[in-house]
Amino acid sequence: QGLLLGQEFPNFEADSSQGKIVWHDYINEKWAILFSHPADFTPVCTTELGTAAQLAPEFAKRNVVMAALSVDSAESHKAWIKDIIAHKELGGDDIPYPILADEKRDLAVKFGMLDPDEKDGTGMPVTARAVFIIGPDKKLKLSILYPATTGRNFDEILRVVDSLQLTAYQSVATPANWNVKGGASTVGGGSTDNTDCMVVPSISDDEAKEKFKKGFTKAELPSGKGYIRYTPDPRSAM
Amino acid sequence: QGLLLGQEFPNFEADSSQGKIVWHDYINEKWAILFSHPADFTPVCTTELGTAAQLAPEFAKRNVVMAALSVDSAESHKAWIKDIIAHKELGGDDIPYPILADEKRDLAVKFGMLDPDEKDGTGMPVTARAVFIIGPDKKLKLSILYPATTGRNFDEILRVVDSLQLTAYQSVATPANWNVKGGASTVGGGSTDNTDCMVVPSISDDEAKEKFKKGFTKAELPSGKGYIRYTPDPRSAM
Numbered sequence: 001q002g003l004l005l006g007q008e009f010p011n012f013e014a015d016s017s018q019g020k021i022v023w024h025d026y027i028n029e030k031w032a033i034l035f036s037h038p039a040d041f042t043p044v045c046t047t048e049l050g051t052a053a054q055l056a057p058e059f060a061k062r063n064v065v066m067a068a069l070s071v072d073s074a075e076s077h078k079a080w081i082k083d084i085i086a087h088k089e090l091g092g093d094d095i096p097y098p099i100l101a102d103e104k105r106d107l108a109v110k111f112g113m114l115d116p117d118e119k120d121g122t123g124m125p126v127t128a129r130a131v132f133i134i135g136p137d138k139k140l141k142l143s144i145l146y147p148a149t150t151g152r153n154f155d156e157i158l159r160v161v162d163s164l165q166l167t168a169y170q171s172v173a174t175p176a177n178w179n180v181k182g183g184a185s186t187v188g189g190g191s192t193d194n195t196d197c198m199v200v201p202s203i204s205d206d207e208a209k210e211k212f213k214k215g216f217t218k219a220e221l222p223s224g225k226g227y228i229r230y231t232p233d234p235r236s237a238m
Numbered sequence: 239q240g241l242l243l244g245q246e247f248p249n250f251e252a253d254s255s256q257g258k259i260v261w262h263d264y265i266n267e268k269w270a271i272l273f274s275h276p277a278d279f280t281p282v283c284t285t286e287l288g289t290a291a292q293l294a295p296e297f298a299k300r301n302v303v304m305a306a307l308s309v310d311s312a313e314s315h316k317a318w319i320k321d322i323i324a325h326k327e328l329g330g331d332d333i334p335y336p337i338l339a340d341e342k343r344d345l346a347v348k349f350g351m352l353d354p355d356e357k358d359g360t361g362m363p364v365t366a367r368a369v370f371i372i373g374p375d376k377k378l379k380l381s382i383l384y385p386a387t388t389g390r391n392f393d394e395i396l397r398v399v400d401s402l403q404l405t406a407y408q409s410v411a412t413p414a415n416w417n418v419k420g421g422a423s424t425v426g427g428g429s430t431d432n433t434d435c436m437v438v439p440s441i442s443d444d445e446a447k448e449k450f451k452k453g454f455t456k457a458e459l460p461s462g463k464g465y466i467r468y469t470p471d472p473r474s475a476m
Contacts, residue, residue, distance in 0.1 A: 002240020005366050005385055006354035043436040043466045047413035082460040116244035128243050144382040146398065147243055149405035149438075151414040156394045160384065167387035175285035176389040198281040200387075222320040228281045 002112035003143065009034075009134045012107060014069075016098035017077040021067065024138065031064040031161065032134040034100075036113045036127040038148045039120065040072040040080035048129070049095065050088030051154045056096040062161055066097040070127050071108060071120070074101040102127070118148045131157060133164060170234050171211060172197035180233065195236075199229040240350030241381065247272075247372045250345060252307075254336035255315040259305065262376065269302040269399065270372040272338075274351045274365040276386045277358065278310040278318035286367070287333065288326030289392045294334040300399055307338040308365050309346060309358070315339060340365070356386045369395060371402060408472050409449060410435035418471065433474075437467040 003009065009032075011024040026032075035052070037045040049068055059066055072080075077099040084095060100107070108114050108127050115128035129146040141164050146152055162180040167173055175198055182195045199208045199216055205226070208216055212231045219228035241247065247270075249262040264270075273290070275283040287306055297304055310318075315337040322333060338345070346352050346365050353366035367384040379402050384390055400418040405411055413436055420433045437446045437454055443464070446454055450469045457466035 002242060002350055004240060004350055004352065004354065005383060041461060041463055041465055042439055044411045044413050046466055047415075047436075051414040079461065083463075083466075086460050087457055087466060112240055112242055114242065116242070142384050142388065145243060146380050147402070149411040150380065150398055150401040151412050151416055153394055153397065153415050155415060156391055159391065160388055163388040164385070173282045173387040174389050175282050176289040177285075177391050177393060178389055198285075201280055219325055222324050223279060223317065225279055225321075227279055228284055228321075228325060 003132065003140050005140055005142070007140050008138050009132065009140050010110070012110075014100040014102060014107065015074045016067070016100045017074055017081060018094070018098035021098055021100060026067065027065055027134060027138070029136045031062065031136060031165070033059065033064055033066045033131060033157065033161075034069060034134070035066070035129070035131045035152070036069045036108065037129060038115065038118050038126045039070060040076045040099075041083065044148070044151045045070075046080075046084055046087055048151050048154075049099070050084045050090065052097070053084065053090055053095040054088060055154050055158065058158055059161070060096075062165060064161060067100055068097065069100040069102055069107065069113075071102050071105055071124075073103055074099075077101060113145075115148055133157075133161065135164070135168065166197070166233065166235065170197075171200050171203050171208075172231065172234065173200050174198070175230075195233055196230045197233055199231055201227055205229075241370065241378050243378055243380070245378050246376050247370065247378050248348070250348075252338040252340060252345065253312045254305070254338045255312055255319060256332070256336035259336055259338060264305065265303055265372060265376065267374045269300065269374060269403070271297065271302055271304045271369060271395065271399075272307060272372065273304070273367070273369045273390070274307045274340075274346065275367060276353065276356050276364045277308060278314045278337075279321065282386070282389045283308075284318075284322055284325055286389050286392075287337070288322045288328065290335070291322065291328055291333040292326060293392050293396065296396055297399070298334075300403060302399060304335040305338055306335065307340055307345065307351075309340050309343055309362075311341055312337075312339040351383075353385055371395075371399065373402070373406065404435070404471065404473065408435075409438050409441050409446075410469065410472065411438050412436070413468075433471055434468045435471055437469055439465055443467075 113127045113130040114125045118126050131144045133142040135141045163174040214232045216229045216231040351365045351368040352363045356364050369382045371380040373379045401412040452470045454467045454469040
């Protein structure tokens with residue numbers, strides 16, 4: 001019931017709107033997002049899968065493959081995709097990622113994706129709005145679980161992908177409400193630039209001086225511990 | 239391991255920065271947010287708990303009580319709170335919610351909040367950045383699980399609280415990227431106003447006409463199924 005961070009995301013085979021998918025082959029050595037929805041031909045899901053299709057070029061740029069999943073059949077997914085394309089005016093005759101068919105609920109049960117509050121016509125629970133973000137090491141990096149009534153925020157999903165990818169390769173972490181694109185935060189205090197990162201505690205000041213060519217700013221604190229150190233995104237232009 | 243949507247959030251007792259907390263008494267008949275952080279006196283956590291303190295009036299307005307949690311002691315929490323207040327210039331001598339002490343990791347294990355990738359000085363795993371949103375019925379409504387390196391977005395947490403509370407009492411659901419405050423979405427198509435809701439599928443057109451005095455707009459779809467129906471937030475002024 002439910003996967004924990006750091007666990008390897010298990011391999012599986014599933015039929016999909018784009019044919020048979022072997023999960024570990026599909027994600028290969030890329031980042032991956034697996035996200036489930038309650039049912040085909042329902043309103044919120046249509047806006048979500050359409051929004052995901054619109055953002056697919058952003059995810060592709062970040063080396064992220066995507067797959068959706070619900071307890072409907074591959075045939076149902078294919079018919080529903082026509083509605084998604086029409087509603088979001090996407091053009092073409094497919095969306096840029098497969099929708100997996102989990103008719104027997106094997107995957108939904110295994111990965112803790114079911115929403116007991118939402119049932120289909122036969123009284124069986126359907127999938128919630130789960131999102132799993134998986135690293136190139138196939139381990140679970142982040143998960144969210146929203147109910148059927150609350151459509152996801154794909155801008156937030158892009159934001160956390162940016163954070164995961166930045167912090168996987170640099171000795172920084174990203175503060176509350178950080179955004180690689182910047183933008184005003186609703187609350188002030190601390191860093192004035194939403195794009196600033198924080199030096200991780202395992203790095204000493206001397207190491208940080210060496211590592212972060214743009215320098216860092218250390219906050220004065222009552223504890224006298226110098227653990228709050230802001231630094232610009234180390235990947236950005238000087 | 240890991241709680242599923244719809245499960246009752248178990249009762250527990252814990253020491254905290256504000257004394258002993260009995261969870262079900264503390265949440266009483268309100269909405270509740272329980273959120274964990276890896277460790278006191280660390281950078282991202284300081285920005286997060288400070289941001290949560292800044293947004294506490296917004297949560298209070300929504301009848302939501304908050305509590306933080308980590309594997310540090312109540313004494314450690316109290317000392318660290320001084321840093322949080324100083325860093326975010328909050329004023330006063332406490333933050334507006336308790337930080338629970340889970341030194342033996344009982345709660346962290348029970349609720350699937352541990353992050354095996356992050357260990358403390360003794361090699362024990364610490365808490366991840368989990369968020370549980372619990373309804374007045376004490377059932378789990380929504381959860382997120384972010385790793386230590388990725389600070390949470392408290393604007394997103396406010397957004398989903400707004401959605402959960404709206405959809406709990408009205409026959410609507412909220413589409414992808416919906417926000418009660420509106421604001422431009424990064425991607426177009428579908429509804430042009432981010433604040434529009436969707437009529438849930440269990441309501442017929444006739445019932446919807448009766449129920450939603452502001453009317454609704456039905457989208458034309460290739461399937462000919464009329465399941466995409468946008469309506470203004472039913473609570474907003476006409």
